[in-house]
Amino acid sequence: MARTVFDRETLLDLTVNIIPLGILLFFVVLYSVYTPFGWDPVITTIMYGLHVVPFVGLAILTYFAGRAISRAEGEAERAATIDDDFERRESNGEDRKASADVTEGVSGDTAEIGPENDDDAEAGTNDEPATGGSSGETDTAGDE
Amino acid sequence: MGWTLAPLAASEPSGAVLQTGVLGTELVVTVLMGLFLAGVAAWLARIENWRSYTPLAGGGVAEESGYAHEEKPGGLLRWLTTVDHKDIGLLYGTYGVIAFTVGGLMVMLMRAELTAPAQDFLQASTYNAFLTSHGITMLFLFGTPIIAAFANYFIPLLIGADDMAFPRINAIAFWLLPPGALLIWAGFLVPSLQGAQTAWTMYPPLSAGIGAGTQSGAGVDLMLLGLHLTGVSATMGAINFIATIFTERGPDVNWANLDIFSWTILTQSALILFAFPLLGSALIMLLMDRTLGTTFFAVQGGDPILWQHLFWFFGHPEVYILFLPPAGLISLILPKFAGRKLFGFKFVVYSTLAIGVLSFGVWAHHMFASGIDPRLRASFMAVSLAIAIPSAVKVFNWITTMWNGDVRLTAPMLFMVGTVGNFIIGGVTGVFLAAIPVDLVLHDTYYVVGHFHYIVMGVLGFTAFGALYYWYPIFTGRMYQQRLAKWHFWLTMVGTNVTFFAMLFLGYLGMPRRYATYDFGIGPVNPVTAFHQAATLGAFVILLGQVIWLWNFVQSWYEGPVVNDGDPWNLKEIGQFSREWQWNERRIETAIADGGRESSDSRAHQAPEEPEDGNETEARTDGGRDTDTDVEATTDGTDAAERGDRSDES
Known part of the structure; x- marks a missing residue:
């Protein structure tokens, strides 16, 4: 499940927040290695706390935001696919009826299977553009 | 409060006079109370449907909502209630x-x-x-x-x-x-x-x-x-x-x-x-x-320093409270006039969230000069540098959105582009100030004043003006005067940069902030005077721009050409006809379908505004079309709106 939510695209989007996390990590390491002002149990703990708390807070928020957006995208894509299928079946139903009228005399099996096979073939080729298109439109809507 | 009883004692009246005075006071209070009650009764009598102002106590779900009022009250009462x-x-x-x-x-x-x-x-x-x-x-x-x-x-x-x-x-x-x-x-x-x-x-x-x-x-x-x-x-x-x-x-x-x-x-x-x-x-x-x-x-x-910690723990998030929504306005409006969708939409979303979290970890960079422990200062410097990344990401996304785009320099777009420029200066000066050594030199000088004014005026003020122009047709139903709007932009842009860039130089010269005078007798008084005069000149240029804006804003609200086009910015062509414009289009079409807005006749004499270029809105009057055309247009328009909805849904 986690693999499907945090796919390559999502992880790429999240890099924008990984960079500040990296900067914080860099300073934690730097201040651990280089301590010109010495070590003090209270002050040093607060110092690290001031790095760690934003780091953890940002990591948690990034995780949940990424998960929420990714899931919403997945649901929208599934819904769009179902809608497309539904519309296609509806329109194909009309086509079938029309083609059945035209192909009177041809055996019923041929009349029915033919267009449906075509449909499947179309669905096979159209599915991806439909999904891609819908995700593209999702982006557009989001951009607004 | 420092009140004294001496004057009261000196003017103490006699018993009879006092009694008369008390009776008179009571009479006045009684009359006032009567008038108040009469006013309350009159107000209550105006409310025809109590249920419309009272949510259902029993939580009735299937019944009408408690907020489904029939009609808004008129006049001042509308705005008060x-x-x-x-x-x-x-x-x-x-x-x-x-x-x-x-x-x-x-x-x-x-x-x-x-x-x-x-x-x-x-x-x-x-x-x-x-x-x-x-x-x-x-x-x-x-x-x-x-x-x-x-x-x-x-x-x-x-x-x-x-x-x-x-x-x-x-x-x-x-x-x-x-x-x-x-x-x-x-x-x-x-x-x-x-x-x-x-x-x-x-x-x-x-x-x-x-x-x-x-x-x-x-x-x-x-x-x-x-x-x-x-x-x-x-x-x-x-x-x-x-x-x-x-x-x-x-x-x-x-x-x-x-x-x-x-x-x-x-x-x-x-x-x-x-x-x-x-x-x-x-x-x-x-x-x-x-x-x-x-x-x-x-x-x-x-500890006085305790106040500084508490204040800035609020105060630095406050900076982002004032910055993030304007950044959102840029991200929303700029693509509309760049002809492209926002580059890296999710980058902008995640960076917004990152700024939100990190803004709580930088408060003491306002206190580098207060003598707090250097190890703590170092922590705040680290987080302050980290927060620059998501801020810079936004800038790159805005620039990339415009890159090779079909940029239309309308007034809203001019303000958005101007904001990007201002934010670069305001942001970069902020990164300098986040470095402890630099801050110790520039702290409490005009450099800081220039830096944050580039944000509050150069970003918040600019995006507010841009958004006001962008949505003007929605909340007024009319179009502003575009030539005046461009005057407003250029005067504001020039004035802002003259004023606040001069302040950056003043800061480099060591001019402290919060002083009513600078006749110090030592130091570079002449260049300081010159930069102060430049800043004042810029401020008056800004003022002139805002006078033009206020005139344009108010005058156009009353007399500007009515916008009957639901898509005054031609957003449908670029696939960015967003929901608020869809709503506006439905509102316009519904109003036309109702037929016969009384004001339409009086507005019809307004000459349609000539667009300055092909990119500007063509505001049209609604006079002269026959009813059939209107109905047909409405039907088509509704379909278009529905199509817009559906394309948005998908």
Whole structure:
């Protein structure tokens, strides 16, 4: 499940927040290695706390935001696919009826299977553009 | 308060006179009470349907909503009782414009005083009071409310909600603001009170009224109370926005396609929720120090640095409270006139969230010069440098969005592009200040003033103007005068950069901030004078621009050409006909279908505005078309709107 939510695209989007996390990590390491002002149990703990708390807070928020957006995208894509299928079946139903009228005399099996096979073939080729298109439109809507 | 009983005792009347006086007073009170009750009865009689003003007690789900009022009351009563998010948005906007005018006029007087080194026409105390009030007015009475104006009006439209989640709390949040402003300005409104001279940061021991005692007057107390009220208002509004965006989204709006302005308002509301209550607590502590003798921030027993920590733990998120929604407005509006969708939409969303979190980890970079432990300073420097990344990401995304785009330089777009330029200067100077060694040199100089004014004026002010122009056809139904709008932009852009760039140089020259004069007798007085004069010149250029804006804004509202085109910015062509414009189009079409708006005849004489170029809106009158055409257009338009909805859904 986690693999499907945090796919390559999502992880790429999240890099924008990984960079500040990296900067914080860099300073934690730097201040651990280089301590010109010495070590003090209270002050040093607060110092690290001031790095760690934003780091953890940002990591948690990034995780949940990424998960929420990714899931919403997945649901929208599934819904769009179902809608497309539904519309296609509806329109194909009309086509079938029309083609059945035209192909009177041809055996019923041929009349029915033919267009449906075509449909499947179309669905096979159209599915991806439909999904891609819908995700593209999702982006557009989001951009607004 | 320093009241004395001596004058009262000296003028004590005799017994009979006293009795007559008491009777007269009682009579007056009785008459006033009678008038008040009559007024209440008259008001109650105006309310025809009680249920429309009272939510159902039993939680009836299937029945009509308690908010389904039949008609808005008319006149002033409408504005006093409204819970409609659009009306409240307009109220916030009006309030913000008034505050902007007050704060702007204050600073014009200050800039005029600073034209020459010596003290000329403002007393130092008056200058200090203006300085304090200018800061608080612009941040709390203009900045936050003008953002709330856009958010109230447009967030429900953008997310497909009927209204805010809590409409009445929305109204309460607004109505806390006017008394807040009166309290903050009380030092100027009541002659016997002295205006607060604490600066907007209110550092003790000065603000605690200790020392020379110049700040022990009630003016400071009232200002603190007013500030507290505006904080309560902002918190109530923030809760409302969070609830609205989480629970009131339309069925086709999810986290993946939520618009960027809503994302920024959501983040800003979260910041307000965590930051403003802390300010409220700190203000109460300061008031107790002033009035009850507590020692929270006293040198003996308490710690003045504690105030700085508490204040800036609120204060730096406040910077992003004022920055994030304008950044959202840029991300929303700029693509509309670049002909491309926003580059890296999700980058912008995640970076907004990152800024929200990290903004709570940088507060003490305002305190590098206060003597706190160097190890702690180092931590705050690290987080301050880290927060520059998500801010810079936004800039790159905006620039990339425009790159190779079909850029249309309308007034809203000019303001958005200008904002990007201003933000680069304001942001880069901020990165310099985040470095401890640089900050120790430039702290408390005009460099800091220039830096943050590039953000508050150069970003917040600019995006507010841009958004006002962009949505002008929606909230007025008319189109502004485009030539004046461009004059407004160029004067504001030039004035802003002349003023605030001069301040950066003043900072390099060591000019300290918050001084009414600079006739120091030592140092580079001549170049300082020259840069101060440049800053004053720029400020007057800004003022001229704003006068043009105010004229254009008000005059066009009354007499501008009516916009009957639901898509005045031609957003359908580029596939960015967003929900608020779809709503506007449906509203226009519904109005036409109803037929015969009485005002349409009177508006019909308005000459259609000639677009200056092909990119501008073509505002048309609705006169002269026959009914059939109208009906047909309506039907087609509705279909188009539905198609727009569906394409958005998918």
